[in-house]
Amino acid sequence: MILLITIIALALVFDFINGFHDAANSIATIVSTKVLTPFQAVLWAAFFNFVAFFIFKDHKVANTIAKTIYPEFIDLYVILAGIIAAICWNLFTWWFGIPSSSSHTLIGGFIGAAIAKVGTLNVIVLSNLTKTVLFLFLSPVIGMILAFFITIIIVHSCKKANPYKAEKWFKKLQLFSSAAFSLGHGGNDAQKVMGLISVALVSENIIPNVKAMPDWVPIACYTAIALGTMSGGWKIVKTMGTRITKVTPLEGVAAETAGACTLILTEGMGIPVSTTHTISGCIIGVGATKRLSAVRWGVTVNLLWAWVLTIPVSALLAGGIYYIIKLFI
Numbered sequence: 001m002i003l004l005i006t007i008i009a010l011a012l013v014f015d016f017i018n019g020f021h022d023a024a025n026s027i028a029t030i031v032s033t034k035v036l037t038p039f040q041a042v043l044w045a046a047f048f049n050f051v052a053f054f055i056f057k058d059h060k061v062a063n064t065i066a067k068t069i070y071p072e073f074i075d076l077y078v079i080l081a082g083i084i085a086a087i088c089w090n091l092f093t094w095w096f097g098i099p100s101s102s103s104h105t106l107i108g109g110f111i112g113a114a115i116a117k118v119g120t121l122n123v124i125v126l127s128n129l130t131k132t133v134l135f136l137f138l139s140p141v142i143g144m145i146l147a148f149f150i151t152i153i154i155v156h157s158c159k160k161a162n163p164y165k166a167e168k169w170f171k172k173l174q175l176f177s178s179a180a181f182s183l184g185h186g187g188n189d190a191q192k193v194m195g196l197i198s199v200a201l202v203s204e205n206i207i208p209n210v211k212a213m214p215d216w217v218p219i220a221c222y223t224a225i226a227l228g229t230m231s232g233g234w235k236i237v238k239t240m241g242t243r244i245t246k247v248t249p250l251e252g253v254a255a256e257t258a259g260a261c262t263l264i265l266t267e268g269m270g271i272p273v274s275t276t277h278t279i280s281g282c283i284i285g286v287g288a289t290k291r292l293s294a295v296r297w298g299v300t301v302n303l304l305w306a307w308v309l310t311i312p313v314s315a316l317l318a319g320g321i322y323y324i325i326k327l328f329i
Helices: 002-032 038-054 060-066 076-095 102-118 126-157 163-203 216-231 234-243 249-269 275-288 297-328
Strands: none
Touching (some): 002 038, 002 076, 002 102, 002 216, 038 216, 060 102, 060 126, 060 163, 060 249, 076 102, 076 163, 076 297, 102 126, 102 163, 102 297, 126 249, 126 275, 163 249
């Protein structure tokens, strides 16, 4: 029971870290366009991260996370190693201001620990892992394409508008687009930890399956991610809001709207995607409408390397941690 309580506590710590690590996703554009101050922005994002609890009731993403590994290969040691590895990678990338994926580090850690336990790749439910890895690449592309066309449509629709009045309107609209993206972030990311806690409860025969998770699990997870968002992640805000491309209020609305659409779509499909990857693709999409040189491709390539390395590095780290845990527990 002590080990189970430790896992639940660490899972909520990871959820909190996910919140401040990914706070940049929700607020980078709204801060860089000076619509809200950083403090106002994190409060706004945190509120809508928690509101997602009342909207996304099907828990499809949580179910996918829970079924990444075959149940017979899961025990509390595997879950513990996966969470510790995910926390380590998230803190490492946060320290260096790298917008990596909390989703994929969690999945990578879970897989790596299970492989270390059994010594074979047969622990993986390939259908679930395949669609997750596929959308690792598709979600930023979908976001980029949507943001590109939304920006073009907005620009052509407003070309006769007074620039000063238009900017004021887009600053107001950014409040709504940022709120929508925060809803998508809460609905997608909090569910990943819900899935992990539920797996731990199932492995101890406390609940029969993930769908039977008690109400305190989603409430605790949404609360943790909201509190984490309130703490902010300013190093990543700087990368997302200014280093990829300069973002105007109009482009902020386009990027956040495209990101929200992508997240809500994938949540409906039960696919865990990275909010970091998604909003990065959206920001690139709005930058590309001006000219391709408006996007700082050197920064983008560095982000891409972090995305590609997250799952394998997290898996290797979790495997090593699993062996250490088994030596002492």
